[in-house]
Every structure is written in structure tokens, then in C-alpha cells.
Amino acid sequence: MKVIQKPTNARGTRDFGPKEMAIRSYVFATIKRHFEAFGFQSIETPAMENLSVLTGKYGDEGDQLLFKIINSGDYLSKVNGDPLALGSKSLLPQISEKGLRYDLTVPFARFVAMNRNDIAFPFRRSQIQPVWRADRPQKGRYREFYQCDADIIGSDSLVNEVELIALFQAIFNSLNLRTNLIINSRKILAGIVDKLGATDLFVAFAVSIDKLDKIGWDAVALELASNGFQSNQIEALKKLFNFEGSNLDKIELLTEFFADNALGNEGLSEIKSVLRLSDLNGYDNANLVFDFKLARGLSYYTGLIYEGKSVDVPFGSIAGGGRYDNLTAAFGLPNMSGVGISFGIERIIDVMRELDLFPDIQISASQILFTYFDEAGQALAINISNQLRKANIPSEVYPDIVKIKKSFEFADKKGIPFVGVIGEQEIKDRSVSVKDMKNGEQRVLSISQLIEYMATI
């Protein structure tokens, strides 16, 4: 038969074979373990949401990256007017009412608004599910990827921020990955433009400043100028943003800068509290860095924001989050402040792979493969295999009567560490010849001896 079509993955998506899954499971399990240790309760939400839930939460850019699902049935027949004349923009709402989730936070906000009466606040929820973005894929960027979210909603205490920082540190400590957790407050950024008398330029300011590390001050200054900043304002910003120093030095600098600016000072005192409470944790490979350049894109953040980065591999951020005060208001539940952090497992894995931090991840497979020469051997193999499984020893039976060499090659290729041979003599004695594939040693064991032996491996 001729293959008409070359099979490929949809753009920006990947398959995960057994080897990748072993790695992924390990990272997922680590994250999950810490989520549970901090008392987060896991939930799941559907892959698709009504577009009304998703749109308008991520800014214009985000809205464009939403995957829309076309309505079922003869969707064109229900369109009001000539579809072609309408144009994509006005046609869209008529032919699509659902979309794939873009992150886990907005669906969570919907969940909270819907279940407000059943939830004990403050609610700690964790959620590990894939999200989809119609982005152009490139290095470290996919169209389908998992997020691992932990949020605390229904409390505006800074203790929650501190807890999430501790969670961040605990996870990367376990993964043995050196990271910086960069923190800032949207209030500080807002305070800065306030102080300069450029309050309405906040968004342009945040976007440009965020790029400072990447493109350098001169390019940022140009961008600021083209966005309407005056040269004296840019001079003032230059002084702030070219400053180098410790967390405390930066706080000192800003204290002076803000003077009587209420918003800026509020942000600053939040940072101070968080730093003070977090200093007690004592994790040494997850540094806490206050950096008032950090802006972050998602438009719903209102207070403290964070971003985790690998120290050794520059790869964009591998975790991020912040406080959002009004997210559930869009779903009819006002005054519900929340704070969350999201771990980008795809990038964490990419970074760890780069650093070769997966030393002895075992691909799960059977511990022993049974092979035989005839139907009597086959029956005994099935029987013994089931006895082993009852003792929690993964095992499998080679499905065919073949040259024994073949089944040994199979075990070798699959990484099964033991092969049990059941021939005439073994059937008579109800025993198994067990070969250790690593060193080639072979011994004859009774069934009960085999179970005992395999259990000690």
C-alpha cells in the first residue's frame, strides 16, 4: 500500500515517547509532591471554555493567540449576512463560541466564581494541565504545553506571596536547579511613571523596561522616546535603571526616589516585608532578587509579580506569577484577591536536559521477560508472570514461540533486566532459568525463590 500522506505532528506540538515520559513524570511528580506539602488541593477544568470567559483577560496580544473552536454543524448557514463581506473579525463570533484554554488562571477564576459557596477561603488550589497558544513556535516555545499552577485566592495577606516563594524554592531545590526568583511589584512600576508625570504611558513603559536586559539601555531609551517620553523623563529613568546593587541598595534608592509617592511606597513596603519573611527560609540555590525592571505581560496582575529564571541556562522564564486583585470580578465575584505561581514544565525540562540533570531516570518497563519453546512453557510463563505481578513485580511474557535469540534481543533492546527461560526441564521442575542481562549470570530458581529474588532487586 502506498502511503499518501507523510505523518507529522500539528505545528508546535510534540509526541512524548517512553523515554521523554520518564523524565516528564519525574518532574511532574516532584512538583506535585511539593504542591501537596504546601496544602494545595488539585482541580481540573475543561480544555475548552466559552470564548466569553477567555477574551479580554490577556490583553490584545493574548486574545489573538487564543485557539478558537469552530461551531459544530453547518455553521455558515446560521451566519447573519454574507460571511465573506463580514470579514474575519465580525464573522468570528458568529461561527465560534468556544476556545482552548490559554492559561490555567482565568479558568480557575471562573471556577471560583461558580463555586464560591462551596469553597473555604482562602482557597489553595493546584492545577496541572496543558494549555494552548496559537503562537509561532520556536526554541523553548510550543503551541501545546503544560502549566503547573498553584494559587491562593481569597486573602490579600502578603503571607501568601511568601508561601509561594517558599514553594518555588522548595521545588527547584528538589530538582537541583539553580534559579533566581526575580520579584517586583506592579505598584512600584506604576509609582515610577506616576512620579514622572507619565501615568498614562504605563503600558508602553512596562513593555520597554522589561526588555532592558535583552536589548540594552540605549535601545530602550529609543523605544521610550518613540512612545512619547520626554528626554528629561528618560534621563530620570536612566538613573534608576542603570543602578546596580543589592536588594537593600535598590530599596534605598527607590525610597529616596518615591519620597511622597503613596503608590510607589506601598509597593516598596510589600517588597520589604516579603524579603524579610522569605530570608528565613534558607534555600541556597533559589535566590530571591528584587529587580524593578520586571514587568510581565499578562494584564491582570496588580501587585507583586515574580519570574523564575535558571542561573545556568538563559532560556526565558521557567516560572512566573503574581497577584491579581480583580480577576474574578469579570465573572461577577468582586473583592476576591488572589496570588499564584505557574511552573513552565516544558522549559524546566529543556533547561535540565541542557544541564544533564537527569542522571538515572528509569524508563518504566518489566523487570523480567519470560520466554519459552512450546505451549506448555507458554502456559507456565503466563502463570508465573501473574504470580510475580501479585507480588508487585512488573513482568511480561513474550507473545510468540520464536527462536530464543529473538526474545533475548527484545529484552535487551527494551532494557528489561532479567529474562526467564522456561523449557522442558523447567516445566518438569516448575522452575525458571533466570538470566541477569547485565552480567550474563544465570541461575535456576523455583517459583517462590524467583519471587523472593526479584523482590530484592
Place this chain on the structure above:
RNA sequence: GCGGUUGUAGCUCAGUUGGUUAGAGUAGGCGUUUGUGGUGCGCUUGGUCGUGGGUUCGAGUCCCAUCAUCCGCCCCA
């Protein structure tokens, strides 16, 4: 959405200024005398050269379009 890169066997790639039946390594299959794998040796399957047009006596090679890929930008995990 914008700019660039690359598309030849399952995978990694070669293919000389367009010239006969398109190559290698690796993976796969068979064998190496039949109750024993990893290295060796021998044989072997497998490609309408991303797709569709065009130029030419002749196209894997040149031109156009299209799709996919990877890398930047925007934005983001």
C-alpha cells in the same frame, strides 16, 4: 502578524557548472547450523528527492507558488 533558514530512505546527511538505473552511515529484516542478547561478519528491505506549476532535449540541482521546519522579532511558559 513580520523577517530569515532549511526540506533527498524511519533517523543523520552526501549528491561537483542541470546529463543515463539517486548514494553513505545508522536503524530495520534475514543469516552466521538450530536453549541465550549487547560488539563482529555476510546478505537484504526501504526514496514519484516536501507539494504543485514553469524553463529545458533533459531538473534532486534553475525559476515561481505553496506547505512544513528551525531561528529571530512581537509577545510569552
